[in-house]
Structures are given as structure tokens and as C-alpha cells.
Amino acid sequence: MQPIIQVNQLTKAYANKKALNGISFQIHKGEIFGFLGPSGSGKTTTVKILTSQLLHTSGDVRVFGNPIAQSRHAHYLGRIGILTDNSGLYERLSIYDNLELFCKLYGIPIQRIEEVLTEVNLAAEQRTLVKQLSKGMKQRVTLARAILHKPELLFLDEPTSALDPVNRQHIHEALRKLNEAGTTIFLTTHDMEEAESLCGRIAFINGGKIEAIDTPQQLRLNHSDNTITLTTRQGRVTVERDDSGAARIAELIRKGELLAIHSNEPTLGDIFVQLTGRNLQ
Numbered sequence: 379m380q381p382i383i384q385v386n387q388l389t390k391a392y393a394n395k396k397a398l399n400g401i402s403f404q405i406h407k408g409e410i411f412g413f414l415g416p417s418g419s420g421k422t423t424t425v426k427i428l429t430s431q432l433l434h435t436s437g438d439v440r441v442f443g444n445p446i447a448q449s450r451h452a453h454y455l456g457r458i459g460i461l462t463d464n465s466g467l468y469e470r471l472s473i474y475d476n477l478e479l480f481c482k483l484y485g486i487p488i489q490r491i492e493e494v495l496t497e498v499n500l501a502a503e504q505r506t507l508v509k510q511l512s513k514g515m516k517q518r519v520t521l522a523r524a525i526l527h528k529p530e531l532l533f534l535d536e537p538t539s540a541l542d543p544v545n546r547q548h549i550h551e552a553l554r555k556l557n558e559a560g561t562t563i564f565l566t567t568h569d570m571e572e573a574e575s576l577c578g579r580i581a582f583i584n585g586g587k588i589e590a591i592d593t594p595q596q597l598r599l600n601h602s603d604n605t606i607t608l609t610t611r612q613g614r615v616t617v618e619r620d621d622s623g624a625a626r627i628a629e630l631i632r633k634g635e636l637l638a639i640h641s642n643e644p645t646l647g648d649i650f651v652q653l654t655g656r657n658l659q
């Protein structure tokens with residue numbers, strides 16, 4: 379099947395700065411694909427190019443099979459949804475009135491508002507003014523607006539970076555539901571837990587280059603040091619993940635000395651440091 383997003387050797391140079399250095403990746407229908415990288419690594423630049431808000435310098439970028447430069451029209455924007463920092467909500471209007479305005483602007487049936495507010499778990503608050511909402515609720519209204527027209531492909535640039543864990547969870551739940559209903563999702567984050575819990579595949583981006591792309595499980599397997607740490611009554615010991623290690627574990631169990639086993643799998647943050655020498659923050 380043809381990928382929904384196909385990027386080949388993409389570069390972007392700002393006046394005096396190369397922000398993207400020849401990145402290539404593909405995203406297939408139904409995926410939640412994440413760009414994980416620290417500040418300044420090129421995440422927003424990529425999202426802006428893919429959503430046709432910014433022209434790229436060189437390389438081939440196709441979305442829905444069409445080169446992005448040719449996709450710069452209402453038909454393309456009608457098939458994608460975008461959520462960025464910039465909420466663009468009218469603070470003095472209620473949640474419902476904000477969404478109604480967008481429905482009228484884009485010719486979306488008004489009945490869709492109720493549906494979308496249920497999806498983001500805000501149906502009960504729909505008459506509340508946006509200025510009275512918490513940051514987390516506002517972000518859910520922004521998400522509601524981004525999916526009002528039922529986009530096939532949703533772009534989210536750091537969707538939960540300013541949110542507390544509970545509100546982050548609300549957004550994650552809404553995104554999982556959307557994905558289960560068929561929406562393909564491209565998101566950027568610097569939060570390894572967010573990437574791990576949401577994304578089927580992750581690209582590590584650093585300094586405008588992609589350092590690795592894989593599933594979180596495979597990334598961890600590829601970078602595991604093949605050791606196991608054991609907590610015993612005498613203290614901690616590390617054994618190899620082989621027959622000698624298995625024999626040692628069996629012996630400790632037999633003697634009743636084994637208290638806990640730790641797999642020593644690296645976190646995505648550990649792997650990022652291994653690959654780039656940098657932290658995600």
C-alpha cells in the first residue's frame with residue numbers, strides 16, 4: 379500500500395541555519411508515528427512543511443501520494459487536521475460558539491459539534507467560556523477544532539507539552555480513540571513517555587537528522603546491553619542474558635536468595651543519549 383506520507387532527503391535551510399539535513403521517512407495509513415527530539419531539532423519545521431505552511435529547500439515530500447507543493451489548496455487542508463501551540467480560540471466565546479463559528483466557516487454540519495465534544499470528553503462544559511477553561515481543557519477544545527472536519531491525517535506539534543499528567547492522559551485517550559476510528563496521526567514530542575505510550579513507530583530527530591526509526595520495543599531491544607540485574611539478599615549482581623545467567627538465577631532461587639529481577643532495558647531517553655550524546659530535554 380502507498381504510504382500516506384513519503385519524505386525523501388528533505389532539507390530546509392533558513393537564512394543562516396540548516397534546520398533539516400536530508401531526512402527520509404514514510405508513514406502508513408492507521409499509524410501513530412512520532413518525532414521524538416529535543417528543542418531545536420527540527421520537529422516544528424517538519425510539521426510546517428508537511429502541512430504546507432512552509433516551503434522546503436530540497437527533497438521529495440508527498441502526502442496522499444501528491445507532491446506537497448501541489449497540495450497547497452483547500453482540498454488538501456480539508457483532509458488534514460493541525461494542532462499546534464497556537465490555539466487560535468476566541469476567549470470570550472463559549473466552547474460551543476467557538477466550534478459553531480468554525481462549522482459555519484468551513485461548511486461543517488452543526489450536529490458534528492456534539493459528536494466531537496463527546497470525543498474529547500467536553501460535552502458537559504460546552505457552554506463554558508473559553509477564557510474560564512484550564513490549560514488542559516483549552517487544549518482539548520483546540521483538538522476538537524482540529525478534528526471537526528473529520529481529517530484523515532492529524533498533525534500534532536507537542537500536543538501536551540504544557541499539560542499536567544491528568545490532562546495529558548485525557549488528550550492521549552482522545553487520540554487513541556481517533557486512531558482506532560481510522561485517523562492517521564503524526565506527532566512531535568520531547569517526552570519519551572508520551573512517545574512510548576502513543577506511538578507505534580518513533581523517529582529520533584536531532585540536529586535536523588533522523589538518527590533511528592523503529593517501534594519502541596525494537597529500539598529498546600537493539601540497544602539493550604544483554605544483561606540482567608538481580609537483587610539478592612546479599613545485594614545487587616549483574617549477570618549476562620545467557621546460560622550462565624540463567625544458571626545463576628536458578629541457583630539463587632533454589633537458595634531462596636533472589637528478591638527481584640530487573641531486565642536492564644534502556645528507556646527511550648537512554649537510547650537517545652546513546653545515539654546522539656544529548657538529552658531529550
Ligand SMILES: Nc1ncnc2c1ncn2[C@@H]1O[C@H](COP(=O)(O)OP(=O)(O)OP(=O)(O)O)[C@@H](O)[C@H]1O
Binds near residue numbers: 392395397416423
Ligand atoms: N524562522 C526561522 N528562522 C531561522 N531559524 C529558524 C526559524 N525557525 C526555526 N529555526 C531554527 O531551525 C532549527 C529547528 O527549529 P524547529 O522549530 O523546527 O525545532 P523544534 O524541534 O520544533 O524545537 P522546539 O521544540 O523548541 O519547538 C532551530 O535551530 C531553530 O532555531
